Amino acid sequence: MGAFRHSSSLQRVAKQLGDRATLRVLGPDRKGIVAACSDLLNRHGCSIVSSEHYTDYSATPHSMLFQRILFDPEGLRDRSEVKTKVQELERKFGVKTKIDWRDKSPKVAVLVSKHDHCLWELLLRQQAKELDCEIPLIISNHENLRHVADTFQIPYYVFPVTPETKLEQEQAQLALIEAHDIDVIVLARYMQVLSKHFLSRYADSQIINIHHSFLPAFLGGRAYHQAHDRGVKLIGATAHYATLDLDQGPIIAQDVVAVSHRDGPHDFVRKGRGLERNVLVRALQAHLDQCVLVYNTKCVVFSD
Missing domain, CATH: 3.40.50.170 (Formyl transferase, N-terminal domain)
Incomplete structure (x- = not known):
């Protein structure tokens, strides 16, 4: 029984690692963009594993935001809807985004x-x-x-x-x-x-x-x-x-x-x-x- 639990645990860990996706954001720093990205993923059933962002205040002509969110999409119902909402964020904040679902190994x-x-x-x-x-x-x-x-x-x-x-x-x-x-x-x-x-x-x-x-x-x-x-x-x-x-x-x-x-x-x-x-x-x-x-x-x- 102990060996069975250990094997199942390893399978769960592998599944968790394989199912993680990323959202990356690059563009002019705008108030609210960091929170908006996290809120969007949360509202669509995704669990955020980690989130990092950095603002380069030396960039010209305006400060630049760099953001990466690692999330678990297990509770996500519709990828296409998330993609549409992310594109709306792009237009609203004037940034570039990329979602990588990690469906397969590169x-x-x-x-x-x-x-x-x-x-x-x-x-x-x-x-x-x-x-x-x-x-x-x-x-x-x-x-x-x-x-x-x-x-x-x-x-x-x-x-x-x-x-x-x-x-x-x-x-x-x-x-x-x-x-x-x-x-x-x-x-x-x-x-x-x-x-x-x-x-x-x-x-x-x-x-x-x-x-x-x-x-x-x-x-x-x-x-x-x-x-x-x-x-x-x-x-x-x-x-x-x-x-x-x-x-x-x-x-x-x-x-x-x-x-x-x-x-x-x-x-x-x-x-x-x-x-x-x-x-x-x-x-x-x-x-x-x-x-x-x-x-x-x-x-x-x-x-x-």
């Missing part, structure tokens, strides 16, 4: 080159159910990491890229990604600069990149060597949304570790890899949990 495509540390971390965390997503494919420009994909029984596709074939290969990659109905793309040390054409197809904060420096310092492919040449005392890793401006997209997560004059470039790389793994996972988790609101060049990242 699909993630991982792009890699030859470095394997970020790929291993993503796949292990996803297998352990620490990342609520599916990873139906891995794309690379090299054969090197096929054994990692094989370990997790995930299809691995190779598109060798040269300056002459870059656009053609990107088009083939996009066709594959779209065929799998991918929600977010993760560049897990994918050492190719995506073209304007590729980025324009996924411009709405759908591509997450990990960069091996504490941006905005040390852009480009040899960031650790640049940092070593400058004699820095801290190195970092940055996860950001990819944009047309290389390594300058809105930052989701960052971290640093101390280094000294005794550390050579290889030590920088070794220490940095741990940062890259953890920062990338944190950023993807925040994105999957709908904790991120993007405004111009910045991200507001709420806790779940």
